[in-house]
Amino acid sequence: MATDACYEVLEFLGRGTFGQVAKCWKRGTNEIVAIKILKNHPSYEPLLAYNFI
Numbered sequence: 001m002a003t004d005a006c007y008e009v010l011e012f013l014g015r016g017t018f019g020q021v022a023k024c025w026k027r028g029t030n031e032i033v034a035i036k037i038l039k040n041h042p043s044y045e046p047l048l049a050y051n052f053i
Helices: 042-052
Strands: 007-015 019-026 031-038
Antiparallel strands (some): 019 031
């Protein structure tokens, strides 16, 4: 696995119906980023496709 694709969770910022948002450290670039962690549920699949377009 490439080191620039690794993230370390620093803290969880919030939680909602679809999942959580975490403040993370991107190891390869030393950036601080927010990552949305979506729940794995079949009814959310159309929303996931929309988010990646």
